[in-house]
Amino acid sequence: QSPTPSGFERVAELSAQRLLLADAVAASKRASGKPVEDAQREGEQLARVREQATARALPAEPTAAFFRAQMEANKLVQYRLLAEPGRAGAAVDLAPVRAKLDAINAQLLDALPAALSQGSGDDCARRASDARKRAARRHRLDELHRTALARAFGDLCRSP
Numbered sequence: 001q002s003p004t005p006s007g008f009e010r011v012a013e014l015s016a017q018r019l020l021l022a023d024a025v026a027a028s029k030r031a032s033g034k035p036v037e038d039a040q041r042e043g044e045q046l047a048r049v050r051e052q053a054t055a056r057a058l059p060a061e062p063t064a065a066f067f068r069a070q071m072e073a074n075k076l077v078q079y080r081l082l083a084e085p086g087r088a089g090a091a092v093d094l095a096p097v098r099a100k101l102d103a104i105n106a107q108l109l110d111a112l113p114a115a116l117s118q119g120s121g122d123d124c125a126r127r128a129s130d131a132r133k134r135a136a137r138r139h140r141l142d143e144l145h146r147t148a149l150a151r152a153f154g155d156l157c158r159s160p
């Protein structure tokens, strides 16, 4: 393994970490009865990443699109878990989970320039898939979280 992970390796790793937090978010929403989707919270994150993208001379629109994909993937996991009836678990406090999501967002922003520059070429889908498979293995992701990990990459291989 190379000492410096590629942009896709980093994004796959951080996306997997972000998706694993969806289980705790779903548990909190099962207990609170709150909807999966929180448009205001999504808007706040998007405003923040757009600001940071501009400050770092990153393209704002592909950056925002990437984070929308991350959030869609998170909701996919939550909807699937909450579709299982019953299974009451311990109540989970959402605020500290959101703080962790914010921390991962910051790391994803650091990884994004390299990932965006890798997002072209015939073998993009292959490289992205390989990076996801390695992250999935490291974290022992099940089928649901593997599907969501593909969703989390969004259009990285199809950016203009």
Ligand SMILES: C=C(O[C@@H]1C=C(C(=O)O)C=C[C@H]1O)C(=O)O
Pocket (backbone or CB within 6 Å): 025, 036, 037, 038, 039, 041, 042, 045, 070, 071, 072, 074, 075, 098, 101
């Ligand atoms: C993770 C949450 O659920 C959804 C997914 C979000 C995300 O991935 O950041 C943000 C808001 C919600 O639409 C949450 O409410 O914090």
